Amino acid sequence: MHLAYPTVVAALLFSVGVYGVLARRNAILVLMSVELMLNAVNLNLVTFDIWYRDRLHGGQVLTLFTIVIAAAEIGLGLAIVLLVYRNRQMVDVDRLRALAEDPSRPAEPAAPAEPEAEPEAEPEAEAVEEAAP
Amino acid sequence: MSGQEIVFALLGVVAVGAAILVVTTRNLVHAALWLVVSFGALAGGYLVLTAEFVAWVQVLIYVGAIVVLLLFGIMLTRAPIGESADLDSGNRWAAAAVAVATAAALVTVVVMGFRDERMPLRAGGGSAEELGAAVFRTWVLPFEVLSVLLLASLVGAIVLSRSDIRARPEAGAAADEEG
């Protein structure tokens, strides 16, 4: 089987995920897009595992690990999203503007903590930030 | 073009198309459901690539667990179930440009790099037996560490989502105000 098929599909999936992360407003949709990107990576891992005929199956095992980590990430991410929702009654990432330089600029009143549904960051780091406002 | 390639191409089209629908649909619930389709098609692709165990794990965890979690999240945040016009931010066109550029760069690199590469497909290469042996023989330590990670994330998720747990004063200020 030609190697280009799975890799091209993975590249396209990743790009779609990028678009989703950048363009979607709802934090849960952003999380979905992150899942798409993770899946693109998984596909690449499986593909190259098979291509290299890896006796240790490092690619596929790593795919399993990634799936587990994705599950953990989605759990923590959703917890953060719920916390944001509880504080602000909305989960729109483009309205969470506490990072803006001018405190008078954001549309929302300043919140004590800024729980950002930041998909790229490690969930643990997010959790630590969450604890310290 | 072999039959495997045709099947994988079709599955890939389905997966990418469903993914595009995920990021463009105006209905949150539909997005989650299209995600199921995309992940399912990917699982089929894994099967074609002879990674059967990964395919089933994909179906089990992604389709069975993660998407359900996402649906729960949608409901818990009282998102609109029906169509909503403002799911995309004003950043859309810039995002589209970046995404297209990313796709172009990646596809170009991949095609240029692996133009003539073919890979051997050997049935049973990704069976549960093989993978189980690999995990518990070679990758046992990362596997155990991963369990610790899962535990930590479990604890973290509970701490974050429960409103009756308060941070101790010396550990920092109050984590969250009840809104």
Place this chain on the structure above:
Amino acid sequence: MIWLASLVALLPFLAAFAGMLLGPSLTRLLGGRPGGSAPLRNGPALIACLPIAVSLVLAAFAAFAVWRDPGERTGTLTLIETGSVPIRVGLQVDGLSAVVGLMVCCVALAVQVYSIAYMRDDRRYSSYAAFISLFTAAMLLVVYAGDLLILYAGWEVMGICSYFLIGHHWEDRANSRAAVKAFLVTRLGDVGFLIGILVLGIGAGTFEIDEILRKAGALPDTTVTAAALLLLAGVAGKSAQFPLHTWLPDAMAGPTPISALIHAATMVAAGVYVVARLYAVFVAAPAALAVLGVVAVISMVGSALAALAQDDLKRVLAYSTISQLAVMAAGLAVGAESAAIFHLLTHGAFKALLFLAAGCVIVVAGSNMLAHYGGLRRGMPITFWSMTVGLAALAGVPPFSGWFSKDSVIEAAQHAALHGGESSSAFTAPTGWFAYTPLYVERADPVAPLPEVAYRTTHVDVPGGVAWLVYLGLLLTVALTAAYAMRAWLMTFFGEPRGTYEVREPSRFMSWTVGVLAVPAAILGFFGLGAEELRPHVGAALLSLLLVVLGGGAAFLVWNRDPALDPARALGPARPVFARAFYVDELYAMAIVRPVQALARQVVVFDGRRVDGAVVGAGRGARRLGGILRVPQNGNVQNYLTGLLAGVVVIVAGVVIFL
């Protein structure tokens, strides 16, 4: 001797500071009331008068010592190394400086005593008296200075003191304007003066006055001429000669004793004194002397005409000062140095007298205007007789002092005009009353082999045309002086009283001071009989006497026709021209002041609109640019991430394409 001279200059200097700091406290200590207390209990007055009186005694000692033993005494207090030409902080006492210093002390003491009464009700009398002391000290420093830079220091201190004193009544805007004008105009000349000093000092390799005089003949012609011309600028500024004379009439805004001090002893005398002091330099530069002569003629005739038409008694005297100083300058220009200094001394005596007497008249009449006077001779006899003596001396009526000195100047000018511009009158004999040393001491000193230089200085090469011009100008001035002196005298003291005030003598301090000053004004001329070149000559004396009678008689005849009217009406249409002093002020205002003001306005506009605008615009531009740049910094994480990924894609694309 040097310590004597330095004490003479130092005492008023210390008195100035003591008066500033301690004057009012001393009044309280003595139990007097501030303002209008008895003179012996007036602290500032005591602090001002006693040191100057002591200085006067010391200056008299110095002059006596010089008279007994003519010769030059120099002393160096300290030497300041400057890296190139050292500055010798030293004093020099010779006949010239001793005599002028004595005159300065006399006039200053008279002015101080007079001021006690004149400024009795002034709130700022304390600082006024202190500034007079400082002014006197500065003039004495100029007189006794043995080094050009020391002289320049005193010169500048005089400038600033004149500014403060002319603007004493600064509450009136016109007075402070007059002060600023005096300061700026003299400053204009001082620039040239300073550069001239530097040219001279660098050229001669020293700033010591006697060294410079010794080397003056050996210096290159261009250096000497340039230095002399530059010095002339400063002299014209300080001595109020054309074209820098305009500040002097306006300086009448100051209190009258200040006018007396400035006109008689200090400020304006300094210019002529410096020319006499550095005479060898000027002699070595005939071009400068010719310029001096022309300037003097313009000044003396022009200001005498202007004095003829003034309505203000003080302005009449002011223009007469310009005219008389021009007479001295003319004397210097034709080589009659001793005569010029003689005239400086007699002028100091009678001009101080005139101003102080005018102050009495002003105090009594409450006005400066001639038209408000009339018939004052009956009520104030001391003032009348003193002023008569002063005006007679001014006009050159024999045997008053002005006649002798002016006559010797005229004689020298006549000699220069008739004998091909060669005058040897000044240095024939070192036996004069104020034997002037620096030029003949070389000949008296057998060791110094510089006779050639010394002899050369005795010949003054004045172009014949200039000498004739000076001579005729002097004769014309004599007639004009007599006319305006007669006019002022008649209008002030004769005719019917035209005011509603009570005519009586003012305070004894004032009238007695005036009376005492009348004595030297009357008899000072006889001291000149000791020197051969200062003795009156029959021909010149008769000629000038004739002119005096002519001028004075004309004024009297015009006045006699109708004593109630101003004799200046006979001038006809020329009168406003004379009264405005030939519109020189207006000319300056049009040619210099207004363009400068317009330029200044343009500069302000340019500064406000362009320079400021550029700066402010740069700031605003930066802010606007920053505003554009801060639009992306809106806190939207998606935007940040978009930029981040776009950058990554660009880098990857670059890596893929180029590597």
